Amino acid sequence: MTRLNVELPLPAGFRTVDVLAFHRRDPQQIAERILDEGPETGLDKAFVWAGRPACMAFRFDGDVAEGGALQNGHVRVECVIDTVSGTERGAIGEGLGQGDFGQEAFERLVRHMLGLAQPIEAFEHAHTTHPELGPLIRRNAGLRIPQVATPFEAISWAILGQQISLVAAVALRRRLIQAADRRHSSGLICYPDAASLLQVDAAALRAAGCSQTKAAALLGLARAVAEEGLPLDDWLRTLPVEDIRSGLLAIRGIGPWTINYALLRGFGWLDASLHGDVAVRRGLRLLLGRAEPVGEAETRQWLEAFAPWRALVAAHLWTVKAEG
Template structure:
């Protein structure tokens, strides 16, 4: 037992507790704190015994959280997010943020990478811009005052970061309050081809299409259907929309919500430059990048649409999955106004279905039940996908996998394409396993465990790496 605590072995957590007589605290065997001499230790079997003997909780390893099934780092990350969102300007730099969390800068970097899949600086900027966006459309404050209030040191840095994350200036964003169109400034290396291919995997889709005029899709905005039209010309995206009816729901302006969905559809939140920079010190990443032009990772218009696609796609090929999706949209997706476009069904639409209605359109009994169960979890408030998208990746995967019928592949695909996490590996994906076999020139397809190992060199950009690997299969087909 003493050797186990000297080695900080996590496998003994829950089997016994280390109670230090000199300090009066009790710890998990894996506690990172400096270990006392054996003569100063009592080993007890349960937390109740330790408390009864008068020992107190260790503030470093938090055995109380362990025995409640909670994770200390997960709690710390979630508490940190609450503090940042309440006062984004309170943290001038990463050192200030680390100090407020009671951890080192190294620990903070690890914490944010694991839970948010970005760096602490990127997290701060993301939350500052989110606060600025809200202020721009809900107040009449001067733009500079808003930038300073959320924590930026100058007007130039505010404008630079705002443009990077929203593809428009703060003043243009403010105009989303009362407009029916907007333009986005695209990165110089952006091309829409991959986004169009992703959104049109179903060549006969009822909810979106691409023609000489651009991309058209039906979306839910403020709980009513809207048709958006999106055209890419050189380095600019032009978007306008038609709203057959108005919403009585008190929510953000229509333009703001459509802007969010267009950013998702085009994959403009992809950190391509950071991926490319990492390749300079990573030979495997460099070799992967050399196989394709830069890829911006498109997402589904809403997280729920991604979850539906993932459940439909479980253990079947893409052609059949597209056919099932089309049948589902025809069954449960309302037609928008006088158009021929259906809108992708909402969670409410699908939760109202009976399994028999889905098996009648070639869903398996199990898949029909999984889809309806997931939709009901969202309608009942048990699963909040929008909240998961801006929280911890660890929390998101646990919440998703707690729903019957959702395993690691379905959860991670949803996290990639629906929630926007940057460091996901959809283990179990047939295409990924095949692509890795070819990339590493392996004699046989890698197992799930081997896939996890083979993808490690691409962290913290495994979502982008996965996309490049999928694309490598298309080019060889």
């Protein structure tokens, strides 16, 4: 077992509420555990990190302001990485557990998951006076986009979410995690990596609720990663957006929406245009005070004015609710 620890200061107004809400999607909390009742506020997140079951425990401290934002805040994070059994090593492969578990990689992962490197101050300064978006930005001051633990999780989650409701996608995600069944000593079940997913065949994915198209796309993604055709960890550090697009488009069942959402949640790229997202179009309709739906073409054109922060604008539009 390996343990890593870090404590980091948080920017003024850091919105822990967004981080907790994003990881609270599954009410059964089999891979994530939310703590927001009692003396501690935090999150436990289990995932397979370079072949080994890992669990990151985030604990937030600070003065809570209106809306759940922190002032004078900091975060303490401990990551427990389990030792892999011989049975697991034989099943998953000889390369298991050879990843980078150093302190630098761990701190980079913490900053990534919390969105601490996202230039939201520049975005807010540029657009806070916009006649339509400005009031929303001021209301959501400090909004960042929480990230999943790995690019593989982001892409596979985007595949699961294609053309179904969020509730259905969350249930499908849960069954996928249970099918892969990589357990952590904390009691949580890890979100699988590519090697773990390849231990689940197409029939098992279909039994878990995946359509034939989604099962094929998930396994195609996992094979491409395992065969080193998709160097996701390298891409995360260098962010070659067009290489990511072309590499993912080569996998049948992955299209522009899936790629743009994965770029947002897995790579922290804030300029993905989510004009095809139903919730984004609904938020824009409400923001503009329209009775009729706003189409993809108009949404895309409207978002163009906010490059290079179109995905961040989409995140703000997700927060728009119907009044009354």
